[in-house]
Amino acid sequence: xxxxxxxxxxxxxxxxxxxxxxxxxxxxxxxxxxxxxxxxxxxxxxxxxxxxxxxxxxxxxxxxxxxxxxxxxxxxxxxxxxxxxxxxxxxxxxxxxxxxxxxxxxxxxxxxxxxxxxxxxxxxxxxxxxxxxxxxxxxxxxxxxxxxxxxxxxxxxxxxxxxxxxxxxxxxxxxxxxxxxxxxxxxxxxxxxxxxxxxxxxxxxxxxxxxxxxxxxxxxxxxxxxxxxxxxxxxxxxxxxxxxxxxxxxxxxxxxxxxxxxxxxxxxxxxxxxxxxxxxxxxxxxxxxxxxxxxxxxxxxxxxxxxxxxxxxxxxxxxxxxxxxxxxxxxxxxxxxxxxxxxxxxxxxxxxxxxxxxxxxxxxxxxxxxxxxxxxxxxxxxxxxxxxxxxxxxxxxxxxxxxxxxxxxxxxxxxxxxxxxxxxxxxxxxxxxxxxxxxxxxxxxxxxxxxxxxxxxxxxxxxxxxxxxxxxxxxxxxxxxxxxxxxxxxxxxxxxxxxxxxxxxxxxxxxxxxxxxxxxxxxxxxxxxxxxxxxxxxxxxxxxxxxxxxxxxxxxxxxxxxxxxxxxxxxxxxxxxxxxxxxxxxxxxxxxxxxxxxxxxxxxxxxxxxxxxxxxxxxxxxxxxxxxxxxxxxxxxxxxxxxxxxxxxxxxxxxxxxxxxxxxxxxxxxxxxxxxxxxxxxxxxxxxxxxxxxx
Numbered sequence: 001x002x003x004x005x006x007x008x009x010x011x012x013x014x015x016x017x018x019x020x021x022x023x024x025x026x027x028x029x030x031x032x033x034x035x036x037x038x039x040x041x042x043x044x045x046x047x048x049x050x051x052x053x054x055x056x057x058x059x060x061x062x063x064x065x066x067x068x069x070x071x072x073x074x075x076x077x078x079x080x081x082x083x084x085x086x087x088x089x090x091x092x093x094x095x096x097x098x099x100x101x102x103x104x105x106x107x108x109x110x111x112x113x114x115x116x117x118x119x120x121x122x123x124x125x126x127x128x129x130x131x132x133x134x135x136x137x138x139x140x141x142x143x144x145x146x147x148x149x150x151x152x153x154x155x156x157x158x159x160x161x162x163x164x165x166x167x168x169x170x171x172x173x174x175x176x177x178x179x180x181x182x183x184x185x186x187x188x189x190x191x192x193x194x195x196x197x198x199x200x201x202x203x204x205x206x207x208x209x210x211x212x213x214x215x216x217x218x219x220x221x222x223x224x225x226x227x228x229x230x231x232x233x234x235x236x237x238x239x240x241x242x243x244x245x246x247x248x249x250x251x252x253x254x255x256x257x258x259x260x261x262x263x264x265x266x267x268x269x270x271x272x273x274x275x276x277x278x279x280x281x282x283x284x285x286x287x288x289x290x291x292x293x294x295x296x297x298x299x300x301x302x303x304x305x306x307x308x309x310x311x312x313x314x315x316x317x318x319x320x321x322x323x324x325x326x327x328x329x330x331x332x333x334x335x336x337x338x339x340x341x342x343x344x345x346x347x348x349x350x351x352x353x354x355x356x357x358x359x360x361x362x363x364x365x366x367x368x369x370x371x372x373x374x375x376x377x378x379x380x381x382x383x384x385x386x387x388x389x390x391x392x393x394x395x396x397x398x399x400x401x402x403x404x405x406x407x408x409x410x411x412x413x414x415x416x417x418x419x420x421x422x423x424x425x426x427x428x429x430x431x432x433x434x435x436x437x438x439x440x441x442x443x444x445x446x447x448x449x450x451x452x453x454x455x456x457x458x459x460x461x462x463x464x465x466x467x468x469x470x471x472x473x474x475x476x477x478x479x480x481x482x483x484x485x486x487x488x489x490x491x492x493x494x495x496x497x498x499x500x501x502x503x504x505x506x507x508x509x510x511x512x513x514x515x516x517x518x519x520x521x522x523x524x525x526x527x528x529x530x531x532x533x534x535x536x537x538x539x540x541x542x543x544x545x546x547x548x549x550x551x552x553x554x555x556x557x558x559x560x561x562x563x564x565x566x567x568x569x570x571x572x573x574x575x576x577x578x579x580x581x582x583x584x585x586x587x588x589x590x591x592x593x594x595x596x597x598x599x600x601x602x603x604x605x606x607x608x609x610x611x612x613x614x615x616x617x618x619x620x621x622x623x624x625x626x627x628x629x630x631x632x633x634x635x636x637x638x639x640x641x642x643x644x645x646x647x648x649x650x651x652x653x654x655x656x657x658x659x660x661x662x663x664x665x666x667x668x669x670x671x672x673x674x675x676x677x678x679x680x681x682x683x684x685x686x687x688x689x690x691x692x693x694x695x
Contacts, residue, residue, distance in 0.1 A: 008143030018164065020153055024188055024204070024647060025136035025146075028197055029102045029118060038076035040112055044105040048114065049122065050074040052097045057090035068093075072101065072114075079105075080113035089119070098122050100135075120147065134191045153189050167680040168207060172664050178203040205651035209441050210661040212648075215685045216444030217665050220271070221673050223445065226423045228269035229387040233261050233292045241291050245284065246323065248456060253281050256449040257288045260427065263447070264292055264388075270425035273443050276451025277620045278431045278557075278585025279458070283313065285451070286390050287320045289427055294328055294368040298387035301424075302371040305393050305557070307334045307531045308538065312560060313392070314339065314371045318350060331358050333372035333381070336531045340367065388425045393432070393557050431557065431585065433578050433620030435628040437652040440662060452619065454588070461584060461594040465611050467601075471568070474597035475516055478566050482520060482547050486592060488566035490550045491583055493574040495526045502601075503570040509550035517548060525551040556582045562590035566597075572611060573602040577623045580614060628653060 014020055035046045050072035057068055068089035070081040081101055083089045093099065103117030118137065138149045166173075166181035173180060179187060179199050188200035238261065242249060249257075256274055263270035276282050290300045302317075304310040314332040318341045321328045332339040332350070338358050343351035361367040365384035370376065428446065439448060466474065478488045490512065494504035509524040523537045523546035534554075540546045542561050549555070549564070556579060567587045572580060580598070587594040598611060617623045628649075651657050668678060675682040 002143070004143035005148070006143075008141045011141050012139070012144060017156055017160075020149075020156060021164075021185055023138065023149070023153075024201075025138050025197075026646075027137050028134040028191065028194070029100070029120070029137055030134055030194075036076040037072070037074050037079050040079065040105050042105055042107040042112065045103070046105065047100055047102040048072065048074065048079070049098070049100050050079075052093055052095050052099060053078070055090055055093055055095050057087045072099070080110065081117055082113050083116055086116070093119065093121075134194065134197065136189055136191075150189075157186060157189060165680055167684040168210065169668075169678070169681075172210075173203075175664075176206065176660060178206060201647060201650065202657075204647050205654075206657055206661055208645060208648035209651045209658055210665060211681075211684055211688055212441055213444050213662050213665040214668065214681060215688065216442070217662075217669055218673075218675070218685065220445040221669055223271060223423075224268050226269055227267055228425055229296075229298055229385070229422050230267070231264045231293060231296050231298070231387065231425075233265060233295075237295065238288070238292065242288060244323070249284065250281060250451070250453045250455055252276070252451045252453045253285055256285050256451060259447070259449055260285070260289045261292060264289070264425055269423040270427065271446050272427055272449060273439075273446040274427060274429045274449045274451065275434065275439070276431065277433070277454070278582060279454060279589045280431075280451035281455055282392075282429045282431070282451060283316055284320075286392075286427065286429065287317065289388060289390070290317070290369060293388045293425075296387070297365075297368075298385045299362075299365060299368050299370070299383050300388045300390065301376055301383065301386055302369065302390045303376050303392065304371070304373060307336065307373055308534055308554075308559065309392065309557060310334050310371055310373050311337065311535065314341075314350070316560075317369060317371065322348060328369060329361075329367045331362060331367040331370045331372075333358060333370060333375045334531075335373065335375055386424045387422075388427065390427045390429065392429050431582060431620070433581060433624035435624045435652060436621075437628070437655055437658045438624075440658050441652065444662065444665075450621075452621065457591045458588060459591065459593050461588055461596055463584065463596045463598065463614055465572075465598045465600065465608075465615070468570075468599050471597075471599060474568050474599075477595060477597075478548070478568070479517070481566055481595070485544075485563070486566065487541065487544060487546075487561065487564040488548045488568070489555065489564060489583075489586060490548060491555070491567065491569045492550070492552060493571040495528055495552055502574060505550050505552055508570070512548065512550060520547040521545060522548045522550060525549055525554060527552060527554045553579060553583065555586055559586055560589055561586075563592075565590065565592045566595045568597045568599065570599050572598045572600045573604075573607045577610060577613060577627050578620065580611075581617075581620045581623050584614070
């Protein structure tokens with residue numbers, strides 16, 4: 001094996017024979033549909049075998065599009081092959097190579113051609129026709145081709161003495177008509193027909209989701225054995241607290257609060273996920289839960305992913321509790337700010353204090369509510385009686401980070417005559433839209449509450465998709481709305497100009513101020529700015545000293561400026577649907593009419609269809625389902641943060657498969673909660689904990 005191949009294998013993470021066996025094809029080429037060149041017609045989707053008689057890299061004369069061009073010959077004739085935007089193909093192939101090309105036949109003024117074909121170097125024209133009609137195509141890298149992988153894996157399949165033990169029980173395989181592990185490995189790498197490959201992929205999709213479910217449900221079983229704080233909540237007290245809110249709670253908020261209150265009064269620790277669109281009122285639910293806990297003389301930790309969001313929640317909690325005339329002390333702890341409310345001098349304001357003093361007051365229980373970033377999980381942060389942990393945008397934290405806060409050593413507390421270490425209750429929150437099948441899979445250990453309605457008085461957002469050349473229409477709309485007292489965001493994908501052809505906030509802020517809106521104040525916000533600079537800009541924007549805030553996606557989560565009712569999103573094709581929806585949510589926080597202008601430079605029909613989903617979807621949940629349904633598993637890049645493979649993503653398109661895997665997991669754990677009778681399952685769960693992160 002040459003060094004280039006060794007480097008390629010390392011890059012693909014393939015270290016052992018087992019790694020190779022479980023490195024699955026991304027697709028298959030069907031060589032049974034092979035045609036001679038003389039028999040080709042426009043519109044055919046087929047495979048041709050031939051020899052490269054000419055090959056060059058060039059640019060189209062009209063659009064200056066880089067492409068590779070080849071002439072392919074067989075014993076019946078010749079045809080052009082063209083790879084658009086793929087000039088590198090001319091460096092990979094060589095004149096004289098024998099190749100198999102698969103693609104669609106088109107026609108132009110020079111005659112028939114095969115467009116953007118997949119290609120495979122072959123030794124002879126008969127080589128691919130023997131054995132299998134389907135040829136496995138794998139994800140490749142420099143030095144490692146599909147051909148190399150096929151040869152290596154087929155050699156393993158022929159010579160392996162013993163296949164790995166099948167961790168899925170035989171009764172489960174039989175019930176859902178799934179092939180055994182040995183059969184599935186053979187089917188997925190060397191299928192004789194497409195149904196073989198599909199059966200194998202179904203099995204491996206089921207397997208991954210099945211073991212994720214088992215792992216989480218087992219955690220849930222073990223978690224329920226633990227004990228938490230006894231929290232007594234008087235219905236009258238809670239009703240009086242909620243009745244003073246300056247707005248009417250939605251039915252979804254009331255339902256979520258009731259579920260949380262019921263959980264808090266149980267002897268075991270709560271594990272609940274609160275999911276809702278931006279502006280649906282998650283903070284109000286968190287405040288109600290916090291009140292129930294601190295009213296029992298216990299403590300709450302509220303962790304947010306960014307300093308901006310932490311500072312905003314700090315202010316929100318101050319506003320809630322001060323309006324309710326409660327003198328509850330609230331602390332703020334981030335890497336750059338330490339503060340406490342109320343100040344001894346000005347009781348209606350917060351004051352900056354030393355970190356040592358804040359930690360002392362948290363440790364002795366004098367500060368019942370502590371809000372902050374990752375700083376909350378520092379070893380120096382100790383609580384006296386931490387009874388509730390709230391984690392906002394929880395998927396932005398790692399599993400270990402969340403666990404460190406939830407399982408922080410607590411003061412030994414005697415309850416009901418026993419001495420024990422109580423576990424805090426956990427309330428996770430997210431505004432990121434998650435498909436139902438994904439939620440059932442990665443959050444099997446959590447109870448789920450949905451805020452699927454917006455507070456009364458909110459107007460439906462007017463979303464317009466435009467080409468960049470139409471941006472003047474959006475500018476005029478913004479100008480009129482600002483004259484009426486409103487404010488706007490302009491979002492760009494990049495901070496500064498670079499290799500990518502996309503707008504950046506630095507140049508855009510300068511251009512808008514100079515050429516478009518000289519009469520208004522324009523601010524700039526991005527992730528490379530210092531926290532103090534960010535806070536200064538945001539404060540000026542909140543006070544309407546800045547009318548237009550030009551920013552990156554740093555404002556995606558948690559920025560709450562009700563007077564901002566318009567947003568322009570430049571380069572929208574570079575953002576995921578969930579991210580676009582989050583950004584759009586920034587202007588849906590008041591009773592004023594909100595507007596969203598989506599500018600895309602892409603002319604791709606697929607991109608247009610995807611962006612149009614923003615016009616028809618009623619909420620983020622619908623958008624998440626759209627992304628899962630209509631985008632291929634390999635394109636769900638935004639979902640890879642969950643640690644789930646592409647093949648398992650296919651299972652997430654199938655609600656029946658997800659529910660079946662959940663049902664089987666529950667059955668096994670009901671009869672064998674410690675998995676003593678299922679050693680292969682226990683071993684599998686332990687091994688995958690290192691590979692899959694549920695965040």
